[in-house]
Amino acid sequence: MSLWKVAWRSIQQRKLSSILTILSMGLGVALVVAVLVVYGVVYQAFHQGGEGYDLIVGAKGGKEQLVLNSVFYLSQPVGNIPYGFYEELIEGKYAGDVETAVPLCMGHTYQGFRVVGTTPEMFNELKYRGNRSYRFAQGRNFEDEERFAGVLGAIAAAKTKLRIGETFQAVHGIGVGGRVHKQSFTVVGILEPTGTPVDRAVFVNMRGFHDIHRAEEAAEAEANQNAEENAEKKAKKHEHEEHPHEITAVLVCVRPVPAGMTDILARAINSTPIAQAVVPARVIADLFEGVVGKLQWILLGMAVLTVIEAGIGIMVSIYNSMSDRQHEIAIMRALGARRITVMVIILLESILLALLGGGVGLLLGHGAIWACSPLIAEWTGVVVGMLRFQWVELVLVPGLIALAAVVGYLPAVAAYRTDVAKSLIATP
Amino acid sequence: MLLLKDVKKTFIQPDGSVLPVLDIAEFRVSAGEQVVLVGRSGCGKTTLLHIIAGISRPDSGKVRIDDWDITLMPEAERDRFRAERIGYVFQTFNLLAGFTALENVLLAMRFARGRPDKQRARRLLERVGLSHRMTHRPTMLSVGEQQRVAVARALANKPQLLLADEPTANVDAGHQQQILDLIQEACAEENVALIIVTHSSEVAAQFPRIERLEQFNRVAAVLAGEKPHSA
Numbered sequence: 001m002s003l004w005k006v007a008w009r010s011i012q013q014r015k016l017s018s019i020l021t022i023l024s025m026g027l028g029v030a031l032v033v034a035v036l037v038v039y040g041v042v043y044q045a046f047h048q049g050g051e052g053y054d055l056i057v058g059a060k061g062g063k064e065q066l067v068l069n070s071v072f073y074l075s076q077p078v079g080n081i082p083y084g085f086y087e088e089l090i091e092g093k094y095a096g097d098v099e100t101a102v103p104l105c106m107g108h109t110y111q112g113f114r115v116v117g118t119t120p121e122m123f124n125e126l127k128y129r130g131n132r133s134y135r136f137a138q139g140r141n142f143e144d145e146e147r148f149a150g151v152l153g154a155i156a157a158a159k160t161k162l163r164i165g166e167t168f169q170a171v172h173g174i175g176v177g178g179r180v181h182k183q184s185f186t187v188v189g190i191l192e193p194t195g196t197p198v199d200r201a202v203f204v205n206m207r208g209f210h211d212i213h214r215a216e217e218a219a220e221a222e223a224n225q226n227a228e229e230n231a232e233k234k235a236k237k238h239e240h241e242e243h244p245h246e247i248t249a250v251l252v253c254v255r256p257v258p259a260g261m262t263d264i265l266a267r268a269i270n271s272t273p274i275a276q277a278v279v280p281a282r283v284i285a286d287l288f289e290g291v292v293g294k295l296q297w298i299l300l301g302m303a304v305l306t307v308i309e310a311g312i313g314i315m316v317s318i319y320n321s322m323s324d325r326q327h328e329i330a331i332m333r334a335l336g337a338r339r340i341t342v343m344v345i346i347l348l349e350s351i352l353l354a355l356l357g358g359g360v361g362l363l364l365g366h367g368a369i370w371a372c373s374p375l376i377a378e379w380t381g382v383v384v385g386m387l388r389f390q391w392v393e394l395v396l397v398p399g400l401i402a403l404a405a406v407v408g409y410l411p412a413v414a415a416y417r418t419d420v421a422k423s424l425i426a427t428p
Numbered sequence: 429m430l431l432l433k434d435v436k437k438t439f440i441q442p443d444g445s446v447l448p449v450l451d452i453a454e455f456r457v458s459a460g461e462q463v464v465l466v467g468r469s470g471c472g473k474t475t476l477l478h479i480i481a482g483i484s485r486p487d488s489g490k491v492r493i494d495d496w497d498i499t500l501m502p503e504a505e506r507d508r509f510r511a512e513r514i515g516y517v518f519q520t521f522n523l524l525a526g527f528t529a530l531e532n533v534l535l536a537m538r539f540a541r542g543r544p545d546k547q548r549a550r551r552l553l554e555r556v557g558l559s560h561r562m563t564h565r566p567t568m569l570s571v572g573e574q575q576r577v578a579v580a581r582a583l584a585n586k587p588q589l590l591l592a593d594e595p596t597a598n599v600d601a602g603h604q605q606q607i608l609d610l611i612q613e614a615c616a617e618e619n620v621a622l623i624i625v626t627h628s629s630e631v632a633a634q635f636p637r638i639e640r641l642e643q644f645n646r647v648a649a650v651l652a653g654e655k656p657h658s659a
Contacts, residue, residue, distance in 0.1 A: 336511020
């Protein structure tokens with residue numbers, strides 16, 4: 001008969017109180033687990049997006065905005081760079097340092113998803129999440145000569161319900177109520193889920209992207225003879241994200257040798273008056289730490305406070321039971337249990353309650369995350385399974401044991417101090 | 429095997445005054461001997477049993493059980509000694525409600541040195557006629573059955589001395605003799621010295637040696653107006 005069993009029996013004897021105490025602890029632990037897993041999801045969502053290329057080249061301006069726009073397809077573009085700068089990267093003065101360069105053009109949407117003009121190399125050459133190649137769940141990548149072909153990210157395809165062979169028309173601008181371009185694009189491929197922002201975008205041939213602008217500009221200029229309208233149109237033209245011969249950004253993979261080429265190339269580009277080059281991994285890390293990192297600590301602190309509060313609940317529950325258990329403890333002492341033994345029994349009871357609460361909390365926390373995983377995948381592109389653990393969760397077990405030992409101390413001391421003779425005589 | 433020498437015990441009252449309870453010049457019990465202790469309520473019988481069991485400590489004097497003076501032992505050692513060598517049957521059984529009959533016996537073994545002997549525990553419960561009730565908790569046992577479990581528990585660690593404090597007081601008349609016979613036979617079989625406290629003259633009459641506490645406890649004697657002697 002181990003002392004663990006004795007402690008367990010005491011818990012069973014006070015079933016309702018024990019269940020409530022365990023649930024309380026479970027909720028606190030579930031909150032901690034949820035904060036940790038969500039942090040991991042956000043971390044992954046942030047960092048995964050920028051893997052697969054070394055530099056982003058774009059117009060001078062905010063680094064964070066460039067990354068948000070080019071990697072996460074959020075926010076407004078910083079500006080545009082001449083198409084000629086892209087040509088310098090692939091066949092000009094920087095070509096010797098560049099392994100792959102993929103242009104991006106922004107400025108249109110379709111059903112809320114960004115329409116990105118790019119080249120077939122985006123999916124033929126670039127990798128994602130380090131070393132994974134893009135694959136198509138249906139269809140194929142568009143070819144260079146297919147000017148009005150497009151492919152969809154997995155989530156964009158699911159939400160828009162577009163299928164291979166169907167067409168869509170991009171909407172000008174990013175906000176609501178933009179003009180629908182007359183020229184349509186044909187879906188030739190739907191990508192497999194990547195867990196990156198690519199899942200939530202629509203990609204079209206960059207040539208077609210420019211063509212729909214040029215065609216409409218030409219049609220408007222022909223139809224419009226009014227100078228005032230022309231002036232208005234010119235003003236509106238400046239609202240367009242893409243001008244002819246301009247692109248929004250370039251995703252660059254530098255040659256691996258010599259070492260440090262990324263920084264060398266970045267410095268060279270940054271010294272030009274036209275463009276800037278940023279290392280997306282660094283910017284993302286700074287962005288993450290600056291925004292999410294601090295918030296995570298606050299949320300974690302609040303969750304830990306909840307666990308401590310539940311621990312105090314354990315203490316109150318056991319301590320309140322001590323007055324009823326004086327007689328029981330006195331019997332054990334009369335049978336030969338030492339003071340330290342009854343003290344250990346109470347501490348073990350506290351530990352068991354905490355660990356059971358922890359177990360319930362882990363199940364609740366991971367269960368809740370799993371239940372929300374479709375939503376999380378839709379929002380962040382990160383697929384979360386029920387068994388997604390953060391290593392920090394390992395700290396929960398010793399942490400709960402330590403908490404239990406602390407909160408169990410007071411009731412354990414009460415047990416230690418039991419006056420055996422008096423308690424035996426007292427009516428239970 | 430038991431010797432009390434010049435044992436005194438007082439209690440501090442809530443008002444701070446000192447209440448003398450025991451003042452025993454000498455009290456002896458031999459190995460295997462069965463002694464019944466009688467006395468009026470409040471004369472210190474339970475306190476005496478507690479001192480012999482090492483649950484309480486006398487203010488002065490010696491309590492020797494075989495070669496050990498338990499008054500010189502630190503508390504933890506006294507507790508272990510009690511677990512291994514003294515069995516105690518309480519007036520109100522004092523079984524642990526959350527444990528089965530078998531587990532109550534095993535618990536007594538747990539606090540002594542060595543691993544609890546499940547086979548012995550089962551044999552003891554069979555000996556007291558509870559082989560069909562081993563997995564029952566106290567609330568599912570009759571009063572008589574609970575006291576029998578208490579007897580089995582008291583014998584769990586093969587004690588040298590069994591103390592029984594009014595073991596039949598809360599048992600119905602029909603089962604009192606059963607309990608008494610059980611205690612006497614079990615102690616005789618295992619050569620366990622027995623000190624049994626009782627109010628009942630019928631119970632007392634069944635024992636070869638009857639001691640009145642007022643006769644050897646000088647405090648009780650003074651209060652009763654009697655002249656004390658050694659027991």
